[in-house]
Amino acid sequence: MRIICLGPPGIGKGTQAKQMQQRLGVPHIDTGEIFREHAVKGTPLGLKGKSYTDRGDLVPDQLVTEVVMERLRAVDCVRGFLLDGFPRTIPQCEALDTFLFGIGLSIDIVVEYTAPIELIIQRLSGRRVCRQCGRNFHTVFKPSVAGQNCDCCGGTLFQRQDDMPEAIKQRLVVFEKQTLGVASFYGKRGALVTLSGAGTVEEVFARTTDALNKIGRDKVQVS
Numbered sequence: 432m433r434i435i436c437l438g439p440p441g442i443g444k445g446t447q448a449k450q451m452q453q454r455l456g457v458p459h460i461d462t463g464e465i466f467r468e469h470a471v472k473g474t475p476l477g478l479k480g481k482s483y484t485d486r487g488d489l490v491p492d493q494l495v496t497e498v499v500m501e502r503l504r505a506v507d508c509v510r511g512f513l514l515d516g517f518p519r520t521i522p523q524c525e526a527l528d529t530f531l532f533g534i535g536l537s538i539d540i541v542v543e544y545t546a547p548i549e550l551i552i553q554r555l556s557g558r559r560v561c562r563q564c565g566r567n568f569h570t571v572f573k574p575s576v577a578g579q580n581c582d583c584c585g586g587t588l589f590q591r592q593d594d595m596p597e598a599i600k601q602r603l604v605v606f607e608k609q610t611l612g613v614a615s616f617y618g619k620r621g622a623l624v625t626l627s628g629a630g631t632v633e634e635v636f637a638r639t640t641d642a643l644n645k646i647g648r649d650k651v652q653v654s
């Protein structure tokens with residue numbers, strides 16, 4: 432199955448995608464994570480991307496598209512994939528279409544998550560990440576029992592540069608300007624399912640599996 436997870440930053444689509452990955456057994460391709468990993472390693476891609484990601488701006492289409500297409504050519508994507516954070520602009524949607532069309536494939540479903548802006552800001556500003564194992568915590572919704580350290584591996588928790596207030600503002604502006612149109616792009620072809628991203632991880636995942644189970648039978652708006 433080939434799936435796209437859409438939604439504003441902080442909505443929790445990455446968490447949902449990880450759960451879907453376990454259920455479906457297809458790779459989870461998270462473009463934000465790819466750029467963060469390259470930045471930590473100091474690769475040319477990481478250095479190029481960092482100036483954009485730290486500010487909350489989008490990395491140029493050509494750069495991100497090349498990265499994703501290369502990843503999609505890998506053998507583990509033959510049975511399907513879950514795209515998280517891509518496409519984020521119409522040119523990225525078109526590039527993905529061209530790539531998939533060229534190999535006789537298409538996207539099966541686009542799952543879009545929505546939530547009130549206040550909830551998104553609260554989720555982003557309270558997010559803390561373990562420097563060692565990458566696990567996500569939240570100061571209010573999912574605090575670590577080990578305080579400033581990860582309760583799984585003991586690593587230090589930190590706040591991502593792009594979760595700082597100025598960058599959050601910019602990411603939300605960018606989302607509205609450049610990414611909102613992506614949902615309509617797929618909506619026009621009947622591949623879009625819009626779900627509420629509010630509630631617990633389990634509640635949102637129940638909505639997600641329900642929607643995934645429905646595709647093939649009917650492609651309605653599930654909320």
Ligand code: AMP
Binds near residue numbers: 519
């Ligand atoms: P995320 O973790 O998905 O919010 O992504 C973090 C950052 O990586 C974004 O704010 C962008 O700077 C960059 N990024 C991730 N995916 C894309 C994309 N599809 N197009 C452009 N920039 C991206």
